[in-house]
Amino acid sequence: MHNHSPVFYRDLNAVPPSIVRGEGSYLEDASGRRYLDASASAGVVGIGHGRSEIWDALAAAGDKVTFVYNATFTHPWQEELAGRILAMAPSNMAGVYFTSGGSEANESAWKLARQYFVERGKPQKYKAVARWLSYHGVTLATLSLSGRTSWREIYSPLLLPVARVAPPYEYRCRICGGGRCTLACADDLERTILMEGPETVAAFFAEPIVGTTAAGLTPNPGYYRRIREICDRYDVLFVADEVLCGYGRTGHPFAISGWDVAPDIVTLGKAIGSGYAPLGAMVVSEKIREVFAAGSGRFVHGLTYSGTPSACFVGNRVHEIMSREGLFTRGAEIGRYLEAGLRALADRHPAIGDIRGRGLLWGVEFVEDRETRRPFDPKVGFTAKIVSHMRVNGILVAAGIPGINHGQGGDHIQISPPFTISESEIDVLLDGLDEALKRYG
Numbered sequence: 001m002h003n004h005s006p007v008f009y010r011d012l013n014a015v016p017p018s019i020v021r022g023e024g025s026y027l028e029d030a031s032g033r034r035y036l037d038a039s040a041s042a043g044v045v046g047i048g049h050g051r052s053e054i055w056d057a058l059a060a061a062g063d064k065v066t067f068v069y070n071a072t073f074t075h076p077w078q079e080e081l082a083g084r085i086l087a088m089a090p091s092n093m094a095g096v097y098f099t100s101g102g103s104e105a106n107e108s109a110w111k112l113a114r115q116y117f118v119e120r121g122k123p124q125k126y127k128a129v130a131r132w133l134s135y136h137g138v139t140l141a142t143l144s145l146s147g148r149t150s151w152r153e154i155y156s157p158l159l160l161p162v163a164r165v166a167p168p169y170e171y172r173c174r175i176c177g178g179g180r181c182t183l184a185c186a187d188d189l190e191r192t193i194l195m196e197g198p199e200t201v202a203a204f205f206a207e208p209i210v211g212t213t214a215a216g217l218t219p220n221p222g223y224y225r226r227i228r229e230i231c232d233r234y235d236v237l238f239v240a241d242e243v244l245c246g247y248g249r250t251g252h253p254f255a256i257s258g259w260d261v262a263p264d265i266v267t268l269g270k271a272i273g274s275g276y277a278p279l280g281a282m283v284v285s286e287k288i289r290e291v292f293a294a295g296s297g298r299f300v301h302g303l304t305y306s307g308t309p310s311a312c313f314v315g316n317r318v319h320e321i322m323s324r325e326g327l328f329t330r331g332a333e334i335g336r337y338l339e340a341g342l343r344a345l346a347d348r349h350p351a352i353g354d355i356r357g358r359g360l361l362w363g364v365e366f367v368e369d370r371e372t373r374r375p376f377d378p379k380v381g382f383t384a385k386i387v388s389h390m391r392v393n394g395i396l397v398a399a400g401i402p403g404i405n406h407g408q409g410g411d412h413i414q415i416s417p418p419f420t421i422s423e424s425e426i427d428v429l430l431d432g433l434d435e436a437l438k439r440y441g
């Protein structure tokens with residue numbers, strides 16, 4: 001039976017509960033039910049819910065907030081936020097282009113990479129390479145980049161060809177065969193660039209720590225250095241998609257800093273606006289800026305809402321709160337508490353096969369047999385049972401979809417709470433997961 005809401009919901013058969021209030025790590029729906037939002041609502045709400053000081057500040061600035069079209073004017077809030085982001089970005093970064101979210105940021109990045117090579121007199125370099133078990137967005141170009149098979153299938157006639165390399169999935173590595181990691185998955189990038197023809201490849205896209213498709217995949221310490229070397233060898237730009245894992249989520253302002261590697265472009269979203277404004281960004285390196293400056297001097301691209309004043313205003317207030325409360329790095333410490341709790345659960349529950357992640361971005365993968373790492377049959381719906389049991393008990397975690405890439409990825413949940421989450425709230429989350437695993441594990 002279809003609902004009669006005026007909203008065209010993603011699932012027409014299930015109108016989600018209406019949330020009327022949020023505070024800290026909690027959401028409250030219209031019936032008064034409270035939920036511990038251990039997913040930070042798709043990893044967005046870094047500073048926590050219900051920060052009324054943001055709305056108070058916006059109201060106080062009401063006489064100054066007006067829309068400015070970025071091709072004609074700039075405004076102080078955009079300049080200020082860009083300066084703040086650059087001040088904490090890898091030192092090779094030199095400019096920020098704002099968007100309304102992550103898909104737009106990644107789409108902009110691919111276009112920028114293509115134009116970069118046109119500016120350099122190499123117009124045949126336009127292709128992007130990406131990884132399996134990756135998510136870069138829903139627009140046709142960013143879905144083309146994404147190795148999220150279940151979301152691609154229906155649109156496959158419309159997608160752009162993107163060569164795809166092995167993900168750094170140590171728990172189910174099909175290249176090193178369960179032995180010691182040899183970085184063969186990174187070398188798969190070199191093989192692929194050579195097969196495509198290095199003269200045609202413009203950019204490699206990767207989430208430094210994988211989110212949605214396989215929650216928490218964290219490559220080993222040498223991985224991104226190897227990726228950087230390969231990109232340099234073949235004159236390919238390295239785009240770090242930090243839409244989910246960036247802006248404090250891993251305990252660093254930029255997740256890639258954890259590997260001490262400088263990408264050419266970093267994309268941001270989610271926590272940068274923390275849900276108080278739709279905001280994303282593409283952070284561009286000096287190397288690219290110089291080529292544009294010496295060339296046409298103009299990025300052939302334009303989003304009406306790039307640098308929207310109200311969104312940048314909110315972005316500045318989010319940045320202030322994050323700086324004041326140490327939230328750009330708090331994830332490192334509180335993340336250790338969360339990790340220890342998850343590992344203790346794994347000792348008790350054989351259905352937990354793998355725990356991976358960093359800071360406040362964790363994936364917990366479930367298996368039917370821990371010894372052989374055999375996943376549950378997708379028909380069992382194990383993750384769905386765990387997630388819905390926790391939800392009934394007022395705890396929200398994100399479900400990874402079993403068999404999401406034809407069996408490449410297992411059943412898993414993603415835990416990505418607000419950066420403000422307390423130890424006692426983490427205890428509530430862990431107890432909830434414990435309880436669900438006792439019931440179904």
Ligand code: PLP
Pocket residue numbers: 042100101102103104106135136137138207211212241242243244245269270280
């Ligand atoms: N990139 C990553 C890593 C993401 O996790 C997401 C969203 O989940 C996106 C890009 C797309 O961002 P948006 O939904 O804001 O367009």
